[in-house]
Amino acid sequence: MSTDAPAADGDAGSEPTMADQIEELREELAEVKAAVGDDQKRMVIISTKGTLDMAYPPLILASTAAAFGWDVTIFHTFWGLDILHKEKTKGLKLSAVGNPSLPMPNLLAAIPGMDSMATRMMKSRIEKNKTATIQELIDVCLESGVELQACQMTQDLMGYGEDDFIDGVTVGVGAATAIDRMADADVQLLV
């Protein structure tokens, strides 16, 4: 950064001329423009939930933002990691308990097998409506350059190893990486 006084290279003691001042302002403007940077839009989503319904919004928004030409990162933590887990991603379930939108009272929802039943109902609707599957959306995201990150700390907490994740996932990153990305992002979301 240029902090040189304009007088330094002119005759000492004299007032800076208008031309010098303009030149200095030009340089400062160029620096500011470089710092503010490009028009590249960025989005960061923190994905924390591993139920079927909560796996959708981050992937849908990310794939769409990528279609907008945005630079997109999804940082997966806690149960959000299951979305990227090779095996668990195939078996994401809907939770019947605590979901008043499902057509069953909580007392019944707590009965074993109800989550699976609710999930089967949802999956058959997904198929009937030709809604993209979680696997399709992950593929679209990876193809379109969305960075799918897996949080290291929760990876350890859940007992997941690097090889448990789908190819293309960035493993071994932490909160500082997420904040670094968020600081430069136009849109930041916690799901």
Add this chain to the structure above:
Amino acid sequence: MGTEYSITETLDVKGESCPMPVVKAKKAFDGLEEGDVLEVLATDPGAFPDFEAWANRVEAVEILEQIERQNGETVYVNVVEKVVVE
């Protein structure tokens, strides 16, 4: 609107729902040259506002026409041009 254009490519995303119409349109768009016109056939009722939003955010995308066709089912036709970005 009565715009005159010739369609370079037609993308059929009938039956597909959000986010696929826009995601697939973008993929098709990447393969086009400037001045080319892409026609997207969708049955997703959200297609018109979503394509407007896409065009609003992506400089190279310009909507030429949005036509609703009744053909047993409602088809939302989005005609977009790949325009030159300064």
